[in-house]
Amino acid sequence: MSKVNRKVCVAPMMDCTDRHDRYFLRLISKNVMLYSEMIATGAILKGKQKNVLEFSEFEKPVALQVGGSSVKELSEVSKIAEDYNYDEINLNLGCPSKKVQKNKFGACLIKEPELVAECLLGMVNSTKLPVTVKTRIGFDDVENFEYLDKFIKKIASTGVKTIILHARKAILKGLSPRDNLRIPKLNYKIVKQIKDNNPSLEIIINGGITTTEQIKEHLNNVDGVMIGRSIYHSPYFLADIEREIFNNNNVPSREEIVKKIVEYCLTEVKKGTRVNQVMRHTVGLFHGINGANFWKRYLSDNMLVRDADVSKVNYMLDIVKHNSINIIEKN
Template identity: 65%
Template sequence: MSRLNRTVSVAPMMDCTDKHERFFLRLISKNVLLYTEMIVSEAIDRGDKKKLLEFDMREKPVALQLGGSSPKLLANASKTGENFGYDEINLNLGCPSKKVQKNKFGACLIKEPNLVADCLSEMVNATSLPVTVKTRIGYDNVDHYENLYNFVNILKRTGVKTFIIHARKAMLGKFTPKQNLNIPPLKYDYVYKLKRDFSDLEIIINGGVTSVSEVENHLEKVDGVMIGRSVYHSPYLLAEIENQIFNNFDVLSRQDIIEKLIVYVKQEIKKGTRLNQIMRHTLGLFHGQNGSSYWKRYLSENMCVRDADISKIDHIMDKVKPNSQNISAGQID
């Protein structure tokens, strides 16, 4: 099995990194690793596995992110994920929401390293895929580097070799999820030190990265960079990353991406997917370009058509299909 390239990855984001977003991002970037939204192991156990886990093989490589704290259910979910064709299984130890805490998964598990180690051991035994961890640098007042060091030291004994570190602590019960993504300060030094102290581990840094030059700076100190919101809001950042990080200059233009996406949209509409379930992810495609607000407005006004049939889709997509002229003139319609 070839080793996964984690030099740059797109972060798991609930309500964002679903299969349609991943298909769209893969049209822009061949090389980044994509993550699913967090899927709870109990849901996989009891729910419709196909609905939760099925994806288009053209999205690969894709890592499945799991939430949970039952070693048995997480092990079963890891095996199921492998059978569905995922490339990595990741355990979420960073989500601070109250609901998640109530169900005992996410960032509150940083308090229970031995339970997490049990979960990871079972997961590693259940699958031949790499099992990885995504966590924060600490929680509440437990935010000294030594705590992070000890946590990783316990978890590495399970055989897990890749740690994705969101360089902020989680304030459990105090902040909303949104505040928890913005208020606790970023402490990149913790992550750099972790790499120095555990040179045998693959350490991926996450949090607040917005540009290729920041990616390049981090890569001098750690093994990989994970980006979330900047890619969601400005997906064509991945084209720059392809050029400058992966030396890949064979990247589609924004127009060509939309052309290819239309083919996918048509396939998906036939399966019952709604137009806005796909196109909402493309709102930021023209971010920073002249006329980008027209693209956003046109999509917002037209992508929510109900009971869209293919002929309607053709009509709408013909109108939104951008070309350099109408985008720069700000005239999509």
């Protein structure tokens, strides 16, 4: 297994952090920990397993995040994750969507600490992989240190040593998953309190982190940070993280990344992957610099449709070399 370093992690994001996105992000950063999308145990046990679990060794270290509440299914999936050579298996206790709640997993399980403990114990006993948890700090009207600390200790009693805390509570009724990412107020203080009261646990903080300065500040109080949307929307933020957090100055340029993701895309198309399945993740690569609109427009017009012409991928590389880079440099 690859060495697991959770100093900075990229959050699991539905419809975002698939294997193509992880390959793309790994082109930029060698040091961050990557996570899969949340995958329901049923999709692994009853679906096309290879389609949902296979990934490139280049992506490592990478964790599999799963959703479920069946001890038996979670135990089986934990062993399967080991067979597929993941570096970690993570149980989702944070997703507030109605569909997830209906299937009894995600954030609604915060209300059931005993069931969570049974699930985690089954997972820990089924695999040699690190078993970790990603959870919210509370739910609905429950957001207090006493409940959360008791919940964390119940989790730790199973042998789980790493807990990722999204510093917002989950509103289980009346808010969409998207609104649940912005309306509940961030509470970093309670995450620090949990770390202070549980010094032997590895506590990773998640929620609202958008700059390297914030990362450094949080690392004074907890063991690591997890970042989601700000990296997905501006993936080259990872270059700043490599330089300023990991002291790695050997970061490829955007143009070098374009060349490599084009090579990857062409290889994947030969295997049956659609162009848009790869290139949709690269929309934000030039975010924040002159030339970004050119890049987004070219992708939108040529790469993001379902039946995108693969020949235009090669042309895109020429466009970037001879046009967009000049635009960026001149401005």
